[in-house]
Amino acid sequence: MTDATVPSSGTPREVLAGLGELTRQVRAAQRGAWFPLLLFGLLTLGGILVSRLTTSIRTVTTCPPAPGSADVPTSCTVVTQGSPLYWTLGLGLAYAAIAVFYVRRSRNRGVGTPVRPYILAGTALAALAAATAFWSLRQGVLEPGAPFDLWGLRLDPAAGTTAFLERLIGNAAAIGLPLLVLSWVERSRALLLLAVVYLAVELVPLSTGWAGSLGAPPWSAVPRLGVPGLLLLLGALGFGLAELSRQRKAS
Amino acid sequence: MIAEPGQHPVNGLDDVVHQRVRLGILTVTHQARRVEFGFLRTALGLTAGNLSQHLAVLEKAGLVDVEKGYEGKRARTWLSLTPAGHRALQDEVTQLKRLIHQIEQGGSEPGS
Numbered sequence: 511m512t513d514a515t516v517p518s519s520g521t522p523r524e525v526l527a528g529l530g531e532l533t534r535q536v537r538a539a540q541r542g543a544w545f546p547l548l549l550f551g552l553l554t555l556g557g558i559l560v561s562r563l564t565t566s567i568r569t570v571t572t573c574p575p576a577p578g579s580a581d582v583p584t585s586c587t588v589v590t591q592g593s594p595l596y597w598t599l600g601l602g603l604a605y606a607a608i609a610v611f612y613v614r615r616s617r618n619r620g621v622g623t624p625v626r627p628y629i630l631a632g633t634a635l636a637a638l639a640a641a642t643a644f645w646s647l648r649q650g651v652l653e654p655g656a657p658f659d660l661w662g663l664r665l666d667p668a669a670g671t672t673a674f675l676e677r678l679i680g681n682a683a684a685i686g687l688p689l690l691v692l693s694w695v696e697r698s699r700a701l702l703l704l705a706v707v708y709l710a711v712e713l714v715p716l717s718t719g720w721a722g723s724l725g726a727p728p729w730s731a732v733p734r735l736g737v738p739g740l741l742l743l744l745g746a747l748g749f750g751l752a753e754l755s756r757q758r759k760a761s
Numbered sequence: 762m763i764a765e766p767g768q769h770p771v772n773g774l775d776d777v778v779h780q781r782v783r784l785g786i787l788t789v790t791h792q793a794r795r796v797e798f799g800f801l802r803t804a805l806g807l808t809a810g811n812l813s814q815h816l817a818v819l820e821k822a823g824l825v826d827v828e829k830g831y832e833g834k835r836a837r838t839w840l841s842l843t844p845a846g847h848r849a850l851q852d853e854v855t856q857l858k859r860l861i862h863q864i865e866q867g868g869s870e871p872g873s
Contacts, residue, residue: 522860525781529788529854535804536792617832620797622841 539621541696544750546608546628547704550685551742553600554735560596561731594643597681601636605629624695632688639684642676674713682712682738700752704745711738777822778853782807782815787850790825790842798838816840824849 573586609629616623645661657664665672677683689705692698778784785805790796802812819825824846828839842850 522857522864525784526854526857526861528781529784532785532788532804533792536789536796539800540793616795620800620837622794622796624794 536621537697538756539619540616540623541698541749541753542612542615543692543696543698543701544746544748544753545611546604546689546692547742547746547749549604549607551739551746553604554685554739554742556600557596557735558729558731558739560593561735562729564590564593566590594640594647597643598636598640601639601681601684602633605632605636608632625692627695628688628692631691632684635679635684635687636681638679639681642679677713683709685742686712701745701749704741708738708741708745711741774856775849775853777818777824778849780815782811783819784850784853786812786815786819786840787824787842787846787853790840791847791850795839795841798840801840819846 568588568590569585570588571585573583609625612623612625612629642661657666659665660672660675663675665675686705686709689701689708693702693705778787782805786801789801789804793800798809798812798816801807802809805812807815816825816827820827822845823843826841826843828841830837830839
């Protein structure tokens with residue numbers, strides 16, 4: 511930051527323009543979106559490996575009745591994939607690391623950080639996602655076609671709104687919705703665009719095609735987590751390069 | 762200080778705030794919430810002595826809080842705006858906008 515940008519003593523318009531330029535300089539010094547994007551990109555891609563390692567296909571003898579029939583099969587296959595513990599710990603640690611990153615950066619650069627609303631929103635949504643995941647685990651194996659209990663709401667598992675609600679209080683929303691808050695506190699249109707694209711990929715029914723099914727091979731999480739994970743990493747790369755370029759110009 | 766309706770906006774400008782270096786200090790501190798002396802000095806392109814003089818004026822007027830401390834062995838001075846400082850900056854910007862409006866309207870008071 512080498513420009514001497516004391517507001518001009520010229521016309522009121524020039525004075526206001528000078529103040530606007532100072533404000534932009536401070537905002538540029540406060541931004542650091544590449545770090546949360548990098549962490550969440552790595553966390554999401556790590557989820558692929560965790561999904562692969564936790565995939566379990568078991569044959570059990572206590573089965574719910576087949577849909578539309580009173581007959582109870584003698585055995586059935588239960589497929590589980592993914593670990594709520596991974597996401598709970600991962601999101602919690604990520605938001606703690608982001609808070610530390612912004613506070614240290616603020617001290618080093620000598621300029622305050624407006625990141626508190628982002629950390630609070632992220633932590634609250636991560637806690638909600640974790641609570642929902644553990645609530646769902648308590649329900650055990652659902653009968654095919656039986657209503658799905660989501661915090662006391664009896665939802666039709668086949669309905670699109672159920673899938674949307676599940677995703678809205680899931681891990682991806684705990685990453686994407688707070689990114690909207692970060693784009694607001696950092697006054698960054700580029701980050702707003704990235705957050706909207708990320709949320710569209712994760713929340714809009716468009717993504718159900720990438721979700722894979724539980725009966726699919728163990729690497730079925732690759733498209734479901736790979737696409738948003740790469741999007742976040744590309745965002746981190748873009749914001750990181752933009753910051754480097756600003757620093758080079760300033761020095 | 763806000764000019765009364767009918768008064769020229771120039772009368773609403775506070776000399777303590779309107780001085781261009783002090784206006785810069787208030788603007789940076791407002792956006793940054795807390796700002797360190799070194800950041801301000803670089804951002805405004807001032808010498809330490811010059812910046813200190815202007816800060817003393819703003820502190821005396823009750824517009825900024827100055828907090829001195831150490832991080833390790835390094836002495837650091839952090840500044841933040843007082844509620845009066847936030848109001849003063851807002852009033853200044855309002856008056857400047859009124860002035861621009863008045864100039865563009867050829868001298869007539871907005872709303873008159």
